[in-house]
Structure formats: structure tokens, C-alpha cells
Amino acid sequence: MKKDGSGLTVLDPWLEPFKDDLKKRYAYYTQWKNRLQKFPGGMDAFTKGYEYYGFNVADDNTITYREWAPNAVTASLVGDFNEWDVEKHTMTRNEYGVFELILPPLHGQPAITHNSKVKITMTLPNGERIYRLPAWSRRVTQDLSVSPTYESVFWNPDQVYRLKHTRPPRPASLRIYEAHVGISTPEPRVGTYTEFTKNVLPRIAALGYNAIQLMAVMEHAYYASFGYQVTSFFAPSSRYGTPEELKELVDTAHSMGLVVLLDVVHSHACKNVDDGLNMFDGSDHCYFHEGAKGRHDLWDSRLFNYGNFEVLRFLLSNLRYWVEVYGFDGFRFDGVTSMLYVHHGIGYGFSGDYHEYFGSNVDDESVMYLQLANDFLHEQYPSMITVAEDVSGMPGSCRPVREGGLGFDYRLAMAVPDTWIKLLKEVKDDDWKMGHLVHILTNRRHLENTIAYCESHDQALVGDKTLAFWLMDKEMYTNMSDLTPLTPIIDRGLALHKMIRLLTHGLGGEGYLNFEGNEFGHPEWLDFPRDGNGSSFHYARRQWNVLDDHLLRYKYLNEWDKAMQLTEETYGWLHSAQGYVSRKHEGDKVIVFERGGVLFVFNFHPTESYVDYRIGTDIAGKYKMVLNTDDRAFLGHGRVDASGEYFTTTGDWDGRAHWLQVYLPSRSAFILAPV
Structure with missing residues (x-):
């Protein structure tokens, strides 16, 4: 294999005209990797930024707090511990714009009380004073009775949850159960980590899945964003409970043989200022590009400057933090298409022409970051799993970085669910084209692994319908009881629901994904509380009760899903060659x-x-x-x-x-x- 980053041309001769682009891309990645390896302590120390920045407590209870804020002139730490006095605990600034404060213990105890509120306050070149949540906060909370804005708290509990169980081995056949802790209760409220651990993990394990993909864990100010407007990247969402309870969730999953993937959002960040990273040090360009380049027009959010040393330290350390501190086994990277291209995929229809994947279309810094992230994760953790959410199908996405690829293990087959929905919406059963189905399910790049799915959370959202809803619609409310006759609509719906899943599972990829509830034909869509629905939780939940009611027919679909997963476990078609x-x-x-x-x-x-x-x-x-x-x-x-x-x-x-x-x-x- 070539060592200049153009090895992909050996696997795909159609890439030969673009070998210079591949070499250039690989050279840029190598340049940055070499730079980071020269950092004191090398890549290992560089990716442990969370042990340098933010709050760290030594064995003698000395607290060290550091923050990168190059535009700030002065900085102070304020909070309940010092009555919010900006003069009491001023910080020192080094030549790189890093502020530091060391707080010796008081009477042998940390100078800041566990769970008390803290902020960093800074003065700017124009004399303005600003207040921000620490960028590396490990715990932020929200008191809606006071304000919707999040507050940072100093998290240092006496009883720290220690991970007890070893990580399960990396599955040969990846069968993912995509889940959201908050919606995982049948009650109209936000569910908790503890409830998920007790009530949902056993269901997942019993169904025969071997991986969980947890959504909306990184703290996000707006619940209805589904976790995709992150405000605090190192803080697990406090809506569902404490950091220790999340650790117990992951640890318990491991005890059941389940690996746990985190839905990580490094493609953009919430534009909130008071409780986000936006204008953190008063400038437009601290963690992000300034001006239009730093803004995503469609998502109304901020875009990271991946070509910045400290931004790379923040993001790479963020990945390692979730692995080391919480025990996650891998990541599903959200919004990869937006990262890869300067047009972010907005209004761009990818035709498969190779010219679309190179040249001025591509964001070189984002590509470099993804290569660095994947290369580091797989080198540091050999059993690591990374999945790309990318609609473009960039060549080499799921090939090693040394070949010129991006280094992901899998890419989501995003055309598959769109095809199923389109068929059910627009095409009569008699007119389904078998050749078209086979083409969609097998149209993937040679030697690049794909996760196939019939529907994910996207298809479950209000405004669309799940497959069960498209198939059976209103009859789900009247004819899903074993006490009623099996109507033609329900009969067809159940039959096609099973067939669609089996065909996708067997032919569509090297991994399989299901969004929670869809396995048993969940009777409702998903809609988070928002102004448009009167802030209702009615559709922001999973109705396990219809599955557990033995008079209802949802149980048959659930048993089918279980049988399908366990049969794959026996025969292993997902990790076999393409059908x-x-x-x-x-x-x-x-x-x-x-x-x-x-x-x-x-x-x-x-x-x-x-x-x-x-x-x-x-x-x-x-x-x-x-x-x-x-x-x-x-x-x-x-x-x-x-x-x-x-x-x-x-x-x-x-x-x-x-x-x-x-x-x-x-x-x-x-x-x-x-x-």
C-alpha cells in the first residue's frame, strides 16, 4: 500500500485522477499530527486537556482552574464560594491567553463546595465585563423556576462512581439500538439515567442487540433540538440525572454485553452566549471561525475552527474524556456531511461524481480533524467504533487514514430509509421494483462498512411517519388488539414491517440500526415539547405499555425483531461478505x-x-x-x-x-x- 495517502487509488482505480488531492490531504493531516506529537507529553498529553483545563482537584484537595480566553484582558473565578466577588480570586494570564487560578484547601477540604455555582468573569479590551460558564464544565444545571439559562456547578462528589465491569469485546456484527434517555419513559415527562438503566437496558439486551447509541447526552439548552445544539461539551445532560448515574448506566450496559456509543456533535455548536461557547472570550472567533465562515445558516449555529491548536485540543480531549471518564466504547459523529464540505451540503445534491469530493468543495481543516480523531481513537483504543453520519458518500470515509481515508469504521446508509418511506408513500405494492430495492441496499463502496437501517430517529419525528404509521395509520388505534379481526390493512402492515426489516438487515450493510420503539411498531411519532404543541410531553415518550399489554399485536413485531437479531448472532451475515x-x-x-x-x-x-x-x-x-x-x-x-x-x-x-x-x-x- 502506498505511504503517501494515495493508497485509496489501489482499491478504487476511479480515484487515480485525484491522487494529488489525496496526497495533499494526507500531507496536511501529517503536518498537524507531527505538530501535536511534539507537544510536551505528545498526543497522549494533548488529548487529556480535561486534566489541564477546567476544574481539577488534587489528592490534597487543591483546586486548579484554567481557561483559554485569548481576547480577555483579565479574568476572575466567581461563585457561591466567594459571594460572587470579582476581586477575590483573580486569575493569572500566560502568553497564550490561558488563565489560571490555584485554590489551596480550606481546613483540608476543597475551597469550593461540591455542587455550588461557579462562573468565570472576564474584562475585554474595551473595558466591558462579561460572565461565562466555564468551557470545560463537567456539570451544568437548569432551574426553570429562576431562568432557562444553564448554570455551571463545581462537581466533586464524595461518592464517585467507579466503573466495575470490563468493556465487552468489539462485536463482529454490529447491531445498534439507538436510544434517547429522556423519551424512554411512558409517562409524559423527561426520563432519567436510572430509569433507563433499570427499565430499558434489559429490554435491549433481551432483544439481542449488542450496541446502544445514546442520543442527546452532551448538554443542550433546547430539549427539542434532540441534543444537536450542544452548549456544554463535557457535561452530560442534567435533565436525566447526575454524571454518576450516567456512569452506572454505561457500566451496567457493559455487564449485559452491550457496547455503548455516544452520539457526538462536533460538527457545530449552539450559538448561545450566556450558557454556550459562542463569544466565550468576548470575541467572535475564540472556538469558532469568525464572520460568515463560522456560522451555519440552516442550523443557526456556530462552526468550529478545526485549524486552531486549542480548538483541536478541546475537541480531541472531549472524545477521550467520554471514553476515559464515562466508559463509552465509540462514537456516532453527527453532521459529517456539513463538516466535509464548505457548502455544508446545504441545497447540494450529491450525484456520485468524484469531482464533488475534492478541490474547492472540500473543507481541508475539517477533513484533517476527522482523520486526526479517528486515527487517535483507534490507536489509543483498538476496540473503538466510529460511525459517520454522512449522506455524501465520500470515497474512503471508512478506510484507514494511512490509505488516505477518513478512518471511520462505518457509515450510515442514509438512502435506505428514504427509499422505504418513498415506496410506502408513493408506490403501489404491485409496482415495487425488486431490482431498484436490491440496488439501493447493495449500492455501497467496496470494502467500506455500512450501517443499514429502515428508519432512525429522523423518520420517527413529527412531520414524517414511522414505517408502522405509513403502513397502518389510523387502524393502529382500533385494530391492534388480538380481540379484533385481523383486517387487510393490519395484515399487510405487519407482514411488510417484518419483510422490510429482514431485507434491510440481510442485504443492506455490515451493521444494523433500530431506533427505540420502532422494533415493535411504535404507535405514535416523536415530538418534543415546544411552543407549537403547548410544551406537551405527550409525544416525547415511548409507550412500552402497548408492548407489555399481551392483548395487543405489537408483541408480535417485538418477537420478530428479537428472532431476527438472535438469528444473525447465530449465522453472522452482517460480518460476512456482501450478499x-x-x-x-x-x-x-x-x-x-x-x-x-x-x-x-x-x-x-x-x-x-x-x-x-x-x-x-x-x-x-x-x-x-x-x-x-x-x-x-x-x-x-x-x-x-x-x-x-x-x-x-x-x-x-x-x-x-x-x-x-x-x-x-x-x-x-x-x-x-x-x-
């Missing part, structure tokens, strides 16, 4: 493919069932059925004998060396495995 599709018959509406040593068979035809339907396979011998959407356990019609045996006959069929015959009922799918 070989031997049949995509438009007239029959049949798809057949082999992956992971098993045979997937789908009949999407609304009415036609097929007797002695011939399908090809490359593995000779006897087969048994290991998963079937039409099984009565999943509210199927039981049209296929689950104990049946299938024997191959040698002879070419659909380009395979052997064939066998099956009964293939309408709107059903099953998996056959060699005995």
Missing part, C-alpha cells in the same frame, strides 16, 4: 440471495403464492428453515411447515451450481440454513 443476489424477478416480486452461509428468500407479491418455486444456491445439501415471517409466533398465517426439509439438486439455476424448490407464500420471507 450474492441470484434472483430479483420483477413479475414474481421475488428476491433471493445468499449471505453468511444462509439463503434469504422474499416474495413481495401482494396476492400470488408459488408452489415448488425454484431457487438457486451454491451450497449443496439439506436445508432447514431457521426464520420465517409467516410463522404464527409473529402473527403470520403459518402457511409453511417449519419442520420441512429441503434438498438441493445439482444443476445451474440463476447462475448457481445447485437449486431447490420451496413453497413461497405471498408477502412472506424466510431464511434457509444448511443442516
Whole structure:
């Protein structure tokens, strides 16, 4: 493999015309990596900025507080501990704009009381005095009875939660359960870390998922932003409880064999001044680019200056902090498309033309940051998992940095859920194109891993509908009881819900993701309390009660999801080579493919069932059925004998060396495995 960053051209010859761009990109990354490695203590010390900045308490209870604020002339630490007197605890400034204060212990105890309010106050060149929350705050809280603005508190509890359980090994097949702690209670309020640990983690583990992706953990002032307007990057959201309770959540997940990914937002930051990073030192350009370059027009937020030494220290240390202090096992990077391109993807339709991924379109500093982050994380933590939320499909996103890639492990297959929604909204069942489905599900870059999903939190939000809602709509309110007849709409909805999930799971990627509640066909969309809905929590919750009510039909979809995850655990198709599709018959509406040593068979035809339907396979011998959407356990019609045996006959069929015959009922799918 080439060592100049153009190794991607070996894997993808279409990149050959862009090898100079790849070399230039890699050289810029190398330049910055070498610079950071020359930092005293090297990359290890550089990425532990949280042990230098912010509040740190020594063994003798001496408190050291540091902050980077180059535009400030003076700075003081104020709070409950000194009656907010700006003269009592002034800070010293070094040549780099770093302010420092050392507080010796009082009577052997820290000079600042645990959980008491603190702020940094600074004077500017024009004489103005400003007050800010410490940028590296580990705990910020909100008292809505006083003000919606967050306050920083000094977090130094007597009882610090210590992580007890070892991290589970990195899963070979990544099956992610995407979750939001706040909505995870059936009651119309904000749920807690402790409730999630007790009530939701066991559900996730029982379903057979091996990874959790936690959303909206980094503190954000506006709950309805879904966590994507971060104000305090080192503070876990206090809405759900304390930092110690979050540690217990992660630790408990580990004890159940679940790795935990953090939904990290380094693509932008909330523009709040009073409780955010914006204009932290009174300037427009402390952590961000100044002017228009530092603002995201669509998101109304601020954009980081990734080419700044201290900004890199802040962001890289932030990643390490969540791993070291809270035990997270990886990250889903939000808004990667916005980071990669100077146009941020706004109004830009990516066609797949390679010119779109190079030249003046690309933000070189952002690319460098993502390469640094991925390279460091994987070098420091060999089992680390990183996932890119990128709609553009930049070549090399999920290839190692040494090849010229960005270094991610996976990229989200964002076209897949859009395809399913579009089909259900606009296309009659009779007109579904099997070839189009197969193309969307297999259209990914060779040797770059993809996370497939039918719907994530985006499709669950109000303004759209979940797949269950598109399929069954108002009948979910009247005909989901076992005590009512199985109507054609519910029958179709349940059948396609199962088939869509199995096809996406089996063919769509090297990992799979589900948003909480969607596995059982959650009956409501998701809408956070806001002015437009009277600040209601009615839709900002998960109705586990409909799943736990054994008279309702949601349980069948839940059991199907469990069976699907556990079957994948047995056969491991996600970490196998991409499936070989031997049949995509438009007239029959049949798809057949082999992956992971098993045979997937789908009949999407609304009415036609097929007797002695011939399908090809490359593995000779006897087969048994290991998963079937039409099984009565999943509210199927039981049209296929689950104990049946299938024997191959040698002879070419659909380009395979052997064939066998099956009964293939309408709107059903099953998996056959060699005995």
C-alpha cells in the first residue's frame, strides 16, 4: 500500500485522477499530527486537556482552574464560594491567553463546595465585563423556576462512581439500538439515567442487540433540538440525572454485553452566549471561525475552527474524556456531511461524481480533524467504533487514514430509509421494483462498512411517519388488539414491517440500526415539547405499555425483531461478505440471495403464492428453515411447515451450481440454513 495517502487509488482505480488531492490531504493531516506529537507529553498529553483545563482537584484537595480566553484582558473565578466577588480570586494570564487560578484547601477540604455555582468573569479590551460558564464544565444545571439559562456547578462528589465491569469485546456484527434517555419513559415527562438503566437496558439486551447509541447526552439548552445544539461539551445532560448515574448506566450496559456509543456533535455548536461557547472570550472567533465562515445558516449555529491548536485540543480531549471518564466504547459523529464540505451540503445534491469530493468543495481543516480523531481513537483504543453520519458518500470515509481515508469504521446508509418511506408513500405494492430495492441496499463502496437501517430517529419525528404509521395509520388505534379481526390493512402492515426489516438487515450493510420503539411498531411519532404543541410531553415518550399489554399485536413485531437479531448472532451475515443476489424477478416480486452461509428468500407479491418455486444456491445439501415471517409466533398465517426439509439438486439455476424448490407464500420471507 502506498505511504503517501494515495493508497485509496489501489482499491478504487476511479480515484487515480485525484491522487494529488489525496496526497495533499494526507500531507496536511501529517503536518498537524507531527505538530501535536511534539507537544510536551505528545498526543497522549494533548488529548487529556480535561486534566489541564477546567476544574481539577488534587489528592490534597487543591483546586486548579484554567481557561483559554485569548481576547480577555483579565479574568476572575466567581461563585457561591466567594459571594460572587470579582476581586477575590483573580486569575493569572500566560502568553497564550490561558488563565489560571490555584485554590489551596480550606481546613483540608476543597475551597469550593461540591455542587455550588461557579462562573468565570472576564474584562475585554474595551473595558466591558462579561460572565461565562466555564468551557470545560463537567456539570451544568437548569432551574426553570429562576431562568432557562444553564448554570455551571463545581462537581466533586464524595461518592464517585467507579466503573466495575470490563468493556465487552468489539462485536463482529454490529447491531445498534439507538436510544434517547429522556423519551424512554411512558409517562409524559423527561426520563432519567436510572430509569433507563433499570427499565430499558434489559429490554435491549433481551432483544439481542449488542450496541446502544445514546442520543442527546452532551448538554443542550433546547430539549427539542434532540441534543444537536450542544452548549456544554463535557457535561452530560442534567435533565436525566447526575454524571454518576450516567456512569452506572454505561457500566451496567457493559455487564449485559452491550457496547455503548455516544452520539457526538462536533460538527457545530449552539450559538448561545450566556450558557454556550459562542463569544466565550468576548470575541467572535475564540472556538469558532469568525464572520460568515463560522456560522451555519440552516442550523443557526456556530462552526468550529478545526485549524486552531486549542480548538483541536478541546475537541480531541472531549472524545477521550467520554471514553476515559464515562466508559463509552465509540462514537456516532453527527453532521459529517456539513463538516466535509464548505457548502455544508446545504441545497447540494450529491450525484456520485468524484469531482464533488475534492478541490474547492472540500473543507481541508475539517477533513484533517476527522482523520486526526479517528486515527487517535483507534490507536489509543483498538476496540473503538466510529460511525459517520454522512449522506455524501465520500470515497474512503471508512478506510484507514494511512490509505488516505477518513478512518471511520462505518457509515450510515442514509438512502435506505428514504427509499422505504418513498415506496410506502408513493408506490403501489404491485409496482415495487425488486431490482431498484436490491440496488439501493447493495449500492455501497467496496470494502467500506455500512450501517443499514429502515428508519432512525429522523423518520420517527413529527412531520414524517414511522414505517408502522405509513403502513397502518389510523387502524393502529382500533385494530391492534388480538380481540379484533385481523383486517387487510393490519395484515399487510405487519407482514411488510417484518419483510422490510429482514431485507434491510440481510442485504443492506455490515451493521444494523433500530431506533427505540420502532422494533415493535411504535404507535405514535416523536415530538418534543415546544411552543407549537403547548410544551406537551405527550409525544416525547415511548409507550412500552402497548408492548407489555399481551392483548395487543405489537408483541408480535417485538418477537420478530428479537428472532431476527438472535438469528444473525447465530449465522453472522452482517460480518460476512456482501450478499450474492441470484434472483430479483420483477413479475414474481421475488428476491433471493445468499449471505453468511444462509439463503434469504422474499416474495413481495401482494396476492400470488408459488408452489415448488425454484431457487438457486451454491451450497449443496439439506436445508432447514431457521426464520420465517409467516410463522404464527409473529402473527403470520403459518402457511409453511417449519419442520420441512429441503434438498438441493445439482444443476445451474440463476447462475448457481445447485437449486431447490420451496413453497413461497405471498408477502412472506424466510431464511434457509444448511443442516
